[in-house]
Amino acid sequence: xxxxxxxxxxDFRNLLAEIGGTYMPFGKYGRMAVPPRGMPIxxxxxxxxxxxxERGFPKGRLGELMAIVCExxxxxxxxxxxxxxxxxxxxxxxxxxxxxxxxxxxxxxxA
Numbered sequence: 001x002x003x004x005x006x007x008x009x010x011d012f013r014n015l016l017a018e019i020g021g022t023y024m025p026f027g028k029y030g031r032m033a034v035p036p037r038g039m040p041i042x043x044x045x046x047x048x049x050x051x052x053x054e055r056g057f058p059k060g061r062l063g064e065l066m067a068i069v070c071e072x073x074x075x076x077x078x079x080x081x082x083x084x085x086x087x088x089x090x091x092x093x094x095x096x097x098x099x100x101x102x103x104x105x106x107x108x109x110x111a
Contacts, residue, residue: 015068020084022065034094041066042081043092046073 022041024030029039029048041062049070057063057070072080085091 016080016084019065019069019081020088022062025062029094034092039092039094040084040088041069042084044069046070049073 019042020040023038024034024041024044025038027033029044031038033039044066049066052058052063052066053070057066072078
């Protein structure tokens, strides 16, 4: 393995900073599901990223960054994002809203 130059290190730092400031704007982990900005892309589940990898990432910079996060997570380096998580208060968890429970009358209720 070859050592990284200062330019490459700086580019990598800038890339991580950009990933750290990018949130999922749409879909299951978008603004509506994880207010106010959506899920940070570095906290998106691997399965979700792999789904995009199979079907195609979004166009533009968002898709490029999601592909990079997918590759990083795919090789088991998710801990690379731990300093970003710590700086932002920890991992963002996602708990989908549960559907309302409906109670149907049974034979004992007399209905």
